[in-house]
Amino acid sequence: MSHTAHIPSHRKPRRSASKLALRAGVAGGVLSTIAVAGAAGPANAEPVTETIEMPTLGSLDTELASAVSASAEAAKQEALDLSLKAQEDAAIAKAAKEAKKAKAEADRKAEAAKAEAERAEKARAEAQERASRTEARTTLSTSSSGSSSSSSSQVATGSAAAIVAFARAQIGDAYVMGGTGPNSWDCSGLVQAAYRQAGIDLPRVSGSQSSMGTSVSLSNLQPGDILYWGSRSGSYHVAIYVGGGKYVGAQNPSTGVVERSLDWDMPSGAVRIR
Template sequence: MSHTAHIPSHRKPRRSASKTALRAGVAGGVLSTIAVAGAAGPAQAEPVTQTIEMPTITAGLSTSVAASAQATQAVALDLETQATEDAAAATAAKTAKKAKAEAVRKAEARNKAEAAAEAKAQEAAERASRSAERTTLSASTGSSDSASSSSSSSSSSATGSAASVVAFAQSQVGDAYVSGGTGPNSWDCSGLVQAAFRTVGVDLPRVSQSQSTAGTQVSLDNLQPGDILYWGGAGSAYHVGIYVGGGQFVGAQNSSTGVVQKSLDYDPPSGAVRVL
């Protein structure tokens, strides 16, 4: 056995004649084609002239845009209308409020004017009534001179502290009546009585109710100058005055008459108390 018997052969296997011929033919055809193409020269490329039409989309878009614009315009118009209506409503409300305030002001002014006219009419009626009463009183007593003489004699009959009280009260005749007044030029009824008695060192209560029980109750048929007259009940009197003698009294009556000296017949009292 040869020493190379197990060594594989490195020779390439022989190709079959048919395969070799086929490959040679293919190669030859390819080369022939290349040769023909090269002989013919480079081919001229023709420009592409075909136009591709794109689908049209602007028509639908325009319609959509137009619809959107109309909607926007409608909304804007609605907003403008609403704003106009709101402004008109606000103006109307302001005008109505102003008119109401003016009406209230006029009504208040009218009420004040009516109240003032009523007060003046009442005051005039009261003055007329008082004047008529004075006329009647003068006629019943004979004459004003005899009444004055009687008043003077009655005042002169007061003595001591009573005379001082009477003199003070008579000196205030003609002063104004003011509710709560305590002098020196305006008084209410109890303020005048309190001030008159204070001149002789007697400190009376401030109000009519208390003054009507400040002394000894006396009969109206047994009055003396300086006695306190009261109208209403003892302890609940609503008016007071000072008896000055001769059937007359001095009192701060009301805002129309002020402080006056009158006959007891002018306004008959309910009772009297004696302090001095």
């Protein structure tokens, strides 16, 4: 017999292996249970059981799908908002461009209408001027035909003769603005010098010269009368009537002092200073 056969063992009783029961309803989604039994107690002791609810894969899939769907919906809404904003911006830009184009067209039409009105007014004024000159020519022609002998044989006498003689003596001289002789003249400078030969002092400028004396009709002219163009108090050109339907005047830098027919440039009126 062994010497140790009856020696009682001092080891603690070896615990039985803990029981771990895991029931995971992976496919079916049931509750999983973990049962832990302690082996330290008596053999017939009740096992301690703890139940833990674990999420199922089916539940995780559902939540993940819901989150993905919500994210996709938000991205879709954001894209839609951006698209609408882009459309609004494009519509605003198009409207502004069309408004600018319409304004430019309206301005162009207004300018064209203004220019047309100015042309019409100018044409009307020119037509009135032509009509006035035609009427004057007709009156002068009628008067001349009624007394052709006296018109063609108008002879300057007295002071008028001196005025006409001086004016004709300057034919061919140059025209110079502000000229008062002896070899260059402007229109009023020539008239002033011619009248000085008759002992008559006249103002220097054409507007003042035509304002003096007595107004006479173009159909009743006499040699030595002053012809004017423009209004009587605001004439811009003067010359001397020399008889026979003609006048002598310092016209412009191109022609100088010349003798012309009244028909070449019909004057606006005449004055007599004697």
